[in-house]
Amino acid sequence: MDLIRAMQVYVAVVEARSLVAAAAKLDTSNAAVSRHVAALEDHLSTRLLNRTTRRLSMTDAGQQFFGRAQQILSDVAEAEAIAGESATSPSGLLRISAPLSFGIIRLSKWLPGFIVRHPDLRLDVDLTDRMVDLATEGVDVALRIGLQPATTNVISRRLAPVAMVICASPDYLKRHGCPAVPSDLTHHQTLSYSYLSTGESWNLVDRQGQATSVRVSPIVRANNGDVLRELAVQGLAIVLGPSFIVDDDIATGRLVPILEGWSMTGFSLYAIYLSRKFLPAKVRVFINYLEEVSRVQSQESLKS
Amino acid sequence: MDLIRAMQVYVAVVEARSLVAAAAKLDTSNAAVSRHVAALEDHLSTRLLNRTTRRLSMTDAGQQFFGRAQQILSDVAEAEAIAGESATSPSGLLRISAPLSFGIIRLSKWLPGFIVRHPDLRLDVDLTDRMVDLATEGVDVALRIGLQPATTNVISRRLAPVAMVICASPDYLKRHGCPAVPSDLTHHQTLSYSYLSTGESWNLVDRQGQATSVRVSPIVRANNGDVLRELAVQGLAIVLGPSFIVDDDIATGRLVPILEGWSMTGFSLYAIYLSRKFLPAKVRVFINYLEEVSRVQSQESLKS
């Protein structure tokens, strides 16, 4: 069996939440789709999807496999793109998109080193908290923070883990009390990032690896982490934010981390770029550089 | 085309350095092997192998693709193993193998947390600098430090990058002078780790990403990093060692890092385990734990 094809079909089915919809999207027959999923389940000797004619849901194994299949397909696309890469040296204009706060705090620190290394390359940096469409907006590389992004026609490379921190102002905690367990959050005011796929339920794991999911109803949603941070500092609510945004406030005491025994896993910094057969050299060198600078920190930490 | 199959064949060809040898190993015809490689090259529209009837060498693209294909195959095997994992909770005896120095310095710090989390699991830790054969010696998980290991019937999961440091004692440097560029190493005494696949040539890259390869002729080879470190401290020669082994001596001044503008890339800590269709839960939870503890450090560093 063609495992890659089967994975492609499976991922499409999960994303479309239907076999026929996936078949339409993949421009093939529903018979083929059905057989691919069945063959995959047979190959793994595990049921991946609980399917009735009306509803489709993933089993635990299916969920696990979905994430891995997504990653593998992205890696395959990347391998294909890099193999067929044009041998020309990097030149021209490189268009980069990144979230606003991340761009200011981190990317700005990284870019100078890249510019020195590739002086012939001109950069066009577009900081926005919008979800840009790479193809239509002519963006070469987009940086995103979150769970693994969907991977249709796009390669996503995981660069570094991002720690998410739950915190609030001392003032807020004095007035509303400090949550001791995740379920306490239900009765608190919270803030959510607009594009967080986990929007209104936070999935936390404790130090024993035990997962719990808490439903929260954010009083403010925003597409910018700094706005949420500021609202939290002013005592409005509890915020879940990436550590690079809230760390300064935690260091100065304006925010206090809570529920420190629980953490949200799977958050990472991703570089996204179009899956083309011939990868431009400028994109490759930039991804390589990003990988390097975000790895240096890991190395430093492993030393001590 | 079956891309996974093609990758398997390609990797086998590269490892066997011959089409017929790969065909024999894969128990198939050389015609099939030849066609798979050709189809792969056609698919990528790139030549992967320069082949005459007598000699076989990888192109640059082939080299790139080899590494990625290796990784993808390992990830696929892992996805398959995890999908078919037994649902039973982890129990029984977990046999772990690790290099001696690494085991003492790092693993010993990590194990208590794991034991607390899984009190029902008994551990059998075997520290050795031998290359253990997982299947015959009944080892569940082996930790290795180096470049990506070969991946036949085995899953290798990259846990963390490992910085390699070139250093020597102040005494040695006073007597022999301090190398300023990598090529100076040729005229120096060096020490090599036995199982280092890069044995007698060190591949270094400078900060601009420019790679250079230096041939060295080690006066001592050993299968233990601490022995080499000790020899270097006593002023015998220059040593290339993982930072977690030499850092203490560097901090106290017994060793001095040299050629700091150059580094050796690709060295990582890997967890190796057998590619079985049904992955025992005890192996999965241990790999997860290792991943977590070696990632915590990266997260910490990204915060600041």
Place this chain on the structure above:
DNA sequence: ATCATTATTCCATTTTCCGTAACAATCTTC
């Protein structure tokens, strides 16, 4: 209870893949 929608299975057809064998190319050895 009916109906529309969805997933699965059957069947004939097409496509792909494989091994054997002939062929071409290259290095070794005498």
Place this chain on the structure above:
DNA sequence: GAAGATTGTTACGGAAAATGGAATAATGAT
């Protein structure tokens, strides 16, 4: 330098697998 052995490539016939269309079974909404 020629013979020989080994290696990679290509052609051919047969086997295996994948595909689309249609029939069938199953499910939830009206």
